[in-house]
Amino acid sequence: MEYVAPSFEPPHRVLLLVGAGPGWYQAEDAAARKRVIARLQSFFDGWRDGGARLVGSFDDDYFVVGQPSSLGWSIFVLYEVPSLDLVVERVNSTREEVDGERLDRAFRMEVRVGRSLFLLPD
16 A cells, blocks of 8 residues: 545544533433433434435443543544535534534534555555
């Protein structure tokens, strides 16, 4: 396999890192958690609706409970996106209140932008 120097042409690989926070664990009741889950589903739908292609996801909940601490994240989602504008829009959407819920109060999120590793097949 030959090394190919990186370029910054789309599609971009985006790794979404998610960690539940106090807002999730201290939710008032099951109805509050249900509203947060609905908001989280809408957040993920927005990636698809914006043209992102889901490459894969990973939920590290088999052997970890409570707030993630060793890595700080328990949910990992990998997308290919046509534009970094979508990434900015999706991150900002967590700050917007929808039906009384702000996603950034329940989950901490971070995005990494990179490319496919040249040594592995896509």
